[in-house]
Amino acid sequence: MPERDHLTVTVQRGGPDAPMRPQTFEVPAYDNQTVLDVVSWIQQNADPTLTYRFACRVGMCGSCAMMVNGVPRWTCRTHVSKVLDGNAIEVGPLRNLPVIKDLAADMDPFFDKWVSAEGMHHPTRTRDDAIEAIDPVTMERQEANAGIECINCSVCYSACDTVAGNPDYLGPAALQRAWTLYNDAKDANKDAILDAVSGTGGCHSCHSMGSCTTYCPNELDPLSAILGLKRATTKRFFGGRK
Amino acid sequence: MKVARAHPLWLAYLLHRLSGLGLALFLPLHFWVLSYALNDAAKLDAFLTLTEMPLVKMAEFGLVFLLAVHLFGGLRLLALEWLPWSAPQKTWAAAAVAGSFLVSTTFLLQAI
Numbered sequence: 001m002p003e004r005d006h007l008t009v010t011v012q013r014g015g016p017d018a019p020m021r022p023q024t025f026e027v028p029a030y031d032n033q034t035v036l037d038v039v040s041w042i043q044q045n046a047d048p049t050l051t052y053r054f055a056c057r058v059g060m061c062g063s064c065a066m067m068v069n070g071v072p073r074w075t076c077r078t079h080v081s082k083v084l085d086g087n088a089i090e091v092g093p094l095r096n097l098p099v100i101k102d103l104a105a106d107m108d109p110f111f112d113k114w115v116s117a118e119g120m121h122h123p124t125r126t127r128d129d130a131i132e133a134i135d136p137v138t139m140e141r142q143e144a145n146a147g148i149e150c151i152n153c154s155v156c157y158s159a160c161d162t163v164a165g166n167p168d169y170l171g172p173a174a175l176q177r178a179w180t181l182y183n184d185a186k187d188a189n190k191d192a193i194l195d196a197v198s199g200t201g202g203c204h205s206c207h208s209m210g211s212c213t214t215y216c217p218n219e220l221d222p223l224s225a226i227l228g229l230k231r232a233t234t235k236r237f238f239g240g241r242k
Numbered sequence: 243m244k245v246a247r248a249h250p251l252w253l254a255y256l257l258h259r260l261s262g263l264g265l266a267l268f269l270p271l272h273f274w275v276l277s278y279a280l281n282d283a284a285k286l287d288a289f290l291t292l293t294e295m296p297l298v299k300m301a302e303f304g305l306v307f308l309l310a311v312h313l314f315g316g317l318r319l320l321a322l323e324w325l326p327w328s329a330p331q332k333t334w335a336a337a338a339v340a341g342s343f344l345v346s347t348t349f350l351l352q353a354i
Contacts (some may be wrong), residue, residue, distance in 0.1 A: 070246035092243045208322060210251030227323050
């Protein structure tokens with residue numbers, strides 16, 4: 001049996017048409033319960049108009065990230081017992097993004113910056129060529145491997161105070177994607193990547209606060225990726241090649 | 243919602259910023275006083291008697307603290323940005339620096 005019968009859950013409600021306001025619900029407590037379970041219980045049993053987003057429920061799709069007691073988290077894999085403050089939880093939409101309604105944040109700026117950081121494939125071969133063999137033990141491949149498990153949940157973007165203070169800043173996820181492609185032997189345009197990340201709002205805007213790496217639910221290290229881009233762009237500025 | 247951010251890297255960032263601000267505020271005053279060494283030695287000596295006051299001595303302690311914190315914060319940033327080491331390498335390097343600092347400070351304390 002759980003130690004408590006009910007949780008006191010405060011949910012931020014509102015959106016572009018209505019100012020954000022907190023609303024508190026009493027939610028039954030269970031032994032095994034994630035924050036997403038709690039939000040779903042409210043929507044299914046207390047207020048069907050509560051808006052939130054989720055899909056896979058197993059930490060793969062990156063849809064359900066929210067602010068939980070001031071920390072951005074993937075709610076489907078955040079156990080209530082790990083985040084309870086006394087008997088209370090406060091849930092809000094992701095920080096640093098526009099709110100569509102209640103707990104659903106508008107992810108457009110996040111994905112637009114992914115493209116702005118040149119986070120797209122620049123092929124080295126055509127479909128008519130044989131597949132390129134990749135050596136898994138090279139330093140470059142290991143750097144690329146370190147970042148490929150990103151699920152685009154925007155937790156790092158939401159955790160970053162540089163994003164909060166500089167709307168042009170590309171943010172940790174987009175820059176980590178750029179660093180991954182920069183180290184990918186199958187990417188043909190490294191210069192385009194470095195051009196995209198060395199301008200205003202690029203990797204040099206990062207203040208190395210490290211919230212991205214601290215809060216990444218997949219335990220990735222966007223801070224180190226951004227530092228890699230800083231080294232690569234600086235080396236290129238002084239005439240060095242990769 | 244209050245944002246939680248008090249993790250070690252963020253605190254290191256904050257300490258570096260605040261110590262830098264403190265030093266930036268101190269430096270103009272410092273150069274202003276130093277300018278008396280060239281223009282008015284008597285006035286400089288008169289001003290330097292202030293350093294005997296306990297409050298000024300305490301402030302000097304704070305100044306040395308800001309300098310030390312900002313120096314090591316800067317070295318930390320340089321290492322972070324220019325040494326692409328793995329986490330265990332960084333741990334060993336930090337342990338080696340701390341160990342050598344302990345040994346050398348012990349010798350220094352015996353010498354004085």
